[in-house]
Amino acid sequence: MTTSSIGSRTVRRLASSSLEPFVLPYITQLQEEGYCPETIRDHLQYMVHLSRWLTRTGRDLGDLSQAVLDRFWRHHARPRKRVLKAPAGHRLLTLLRQAQVTPPCEELARTPAQRLVLRYRRYLVEERGLSDWTVDAYGRHVRRFVTHQFGAGTASVAQIRACAVLDYVQAYARTHTPQDTGNVVTALRSFLRFLHYQGLIRADLATVIPAVARWQMAGLPKHLSAEAVRQVLDRCDQTTPSGQRDYAILLLLARLGLRAGEIVALQLEDIDWERSQITVRSKKGRGWARLPLPKDVGKALARYLRQGRPACACRQVFVRSLAPHAGFTPSGAISHLTRQALQKAGVQSARTGAHVFRHSLATAMLHQGASLDEIGQVLRHQDPNTTAIYAKVDLDALRQLAVPWPGGGQ
Numbered sequence: 001m002t003t004s005s006i007g008s009r010t011v012r013r014l015a016s017s018s019l020e021p022f023v024l025p026y027i028t029q030l031q032e033e034g035y036c037p038e039t040i041r042d043h044l045q046y047m048v049h050l051s052r053w054l055t056r057t058g059r060d061l062g063d064l065s066q067a068v069l070d071r072f073w074r075h076h077a078r079p080r081k082r083v084l085k086a087p088a089g090h091r092l093l094t095l096l097r098q099a100q101v102t103p104p105c106e107e108l109a110r111t112p113a114q115r116l117v118l119r120y121r122r123y124l125v126e127e128r129g130l131s132d133w134t135v136d137a138y139g140r141h142v143r144r145f146v147t148h149q150f151g152a153g154t155a156s157v158a159q160i161r162a163c164a165v166l167d168y169v170q171a172y173a174r175t176h177t178p179q180d181t182g183n184v185v186t187a188l189r190s191f192l193r194f195l196h197y198q199g200l201i202r203a204d205l206a207t208v209i210p211a212v213a214r215w216q217m218a219g220l221p222k223h224l225s226a227e228a229v230r231q232v233l234d235r236c237d238q239t240t241p242s243g244q245r246d247y248a249i250l251l252l253l254a255r256l257g258l259r260a261g262e263i264v265a266l267q268l269e270d271i272d273w274e275r276s277q278i279t280v281r282s283k284k285g286r287g288w289a290r291l292p293l294p295k296d297v298g299k300a301l302a303r304y305l306r307q308g309r310p311a312c313a314c315r316q317v318f319v320r321s322l323a324p325h326a327g328f329t330p331s332g333a334i335s336h337l338t339r340q341a342l343q344k345a346g347v348q349s350a351r352t353g354a355h356v357f358r359h360s361l362a363t364a365m366l367h368q369g370a371s372l373d374e375i376g377q378v379l380r381h382q383d384p385n386t387t388a389i390y391a392k393v394d395l396d397a398l399r400q401l402a403v404p405w406p407g408g409g410q
Contacts, residue, residue: 010044017051018061022095029095032313033324046088064093064102113146116157120194141187157200162208165192169209182212222351223359229254235345242321244308246337248300249318253338253357255294256280257379260334260354264327266317271301282380289380 014023023044030040053072054060069089096102121139124130130138145168149160165188173181189206196204224232233250237243252258252266262282270279276293293301301317312319316327328334335353342352349356362375 010041010048013048014044014051017048018054019047019051022092022099023047026092026095029091033326034310034312035323039323043088043091047092050092061096061101062103064096066090066093069093111151113150114143117143117146120191123194123198124190137183138187138190141184142191145184145188145191157195158202160192160195160201160205162205165205165209173212178212185209185212222349222356223363224347224349224356225360226364228345228347228349229357229360229364232341232345232347236341238303241304241308241310244300244304245318245321246341248297248304249334249337250341250357251294251297251300253334253354254361255297256291257358257361259358260332263318263334263354264316264329267315268305268317269315271317273298273302280380 011023014020026043026047027040030043035043050069050072054063059068066089073089093102097104117139120142121135124135124138148168149164150156169181169185169188172184176184189209192201192206192209193204195201196206233247233254236247236250238247249263252263256278258280259282262280265281266278267281270281271293272278272290276298277290278293278297280289280291282288305317309317309319310321310325312325314325314327319325319327335355338354338357339352342349351359358379362379365375365378366372
């Protein structure tokens with residue numbers, strides 16, 4: 001795609017402006033993300049109007065900030081182009097910040113509690129080196145706790161008492177599952193250790209929060225029958241690009257038992273077509289692994305890559321159907337896909353996330369005579385106890401262990 005196909009006249013309007021050095025990089029970025037020429041022209045028109053407004057108001061690129069862009073848009077943008085405000089302005093500002101032409105992102109005015117949470121998040125990143133997903137999860141729970149404690153007032157953390165923390169956890173536990181409550185406890189313990197480490201509280205209150213009772217092997221793995229899995233796959237529409245993508249994802253879940261995060265992390269170079277293998281990147285279990293690529297999975301992947309996947313610079317296997325053609329970022333996107341697939345197939349399930357297919361694979365293998373060790377190898381479990389829960393769904397084996405009822409009967 002050339003500048004002439006986008007609109008050379010619009011490009012020429014930016015030729016003598018302060019934005020001229022960034023026009024081609026901006027166009028290239030949009031092209032790599034799969035935007036059509038008409039949309040790129042609209043983005044460039046935004047830059048033209050912005051450049052003229054900066055000149056009229058005596059500003060330069062060094063004065064640009066989100067607040068300045070908002071002011072420009074409120075008074076000068078055309079209503080029919082209002083849809084471009086967020087993507088065009090944000091994208092341009094990000095590009096200029098990366099080039100160190102405009103100041104870095106300014107911190108919005110925050111309450112004392114919000115500033116404390118921000119400080120905690122920086123600690124998790126800079127000193128603990130935790131992943132973005134963990135930082136977001138901990139930060140979300142801690143923000144709710146701090147807001148509950150202090151609201152918009154001063155965050156007097158020195159006044160936090162053990163009884164207040166316990167009351168908060170107990171109130172949360174009444175309306176949430178043990179697993180959710182356990183996640184809150186883990187986040188709060190981390191936060192309280194941070195406060196003690198920073199000298200903001202004298203005592204380490206993390207030790208006063210009791211563990212949440214989550215009895216090992218207490219539940220049954222929620223799974224789908226083999227017929228239900230087949231029904232979900234059969235109802236997936238493979239005539240559209242997004243349908244081909246979804247079908248390939250569902251097969252990876254159903255045939256290989258991949259986790260949602262592992263599918264998101266899958267790269268083009270992870271597929272070894274000559275050896276019929278696939279490399280799985282994971283931070284859980286046994287980490288990275290090479291798995292055999294079943295014929296039907298390989299066929300679905302090849303069809304998606306040849307026909308359904310949009311041309312883009314992204315190296316992730318699965319990308320968004322609409323521009324920007326970027327890879328999935330949150331693993332929750334995969335679970336959303338599975339919920340839609342189950343609903344479309346008319347399959348009722350207590351669990352609708354991506355993990356239900358992993359449980360279904362393990363259960364099907366057990367019914368076909370596979371041992372727990374074999375299931376653990378396929379699912380890449382590090383701890384054999386993780387696989388042991390599937391023994392509870394082997395009813396035939398459990399019947400042989402059942403003790404006759406003293407009162408008789410069947």
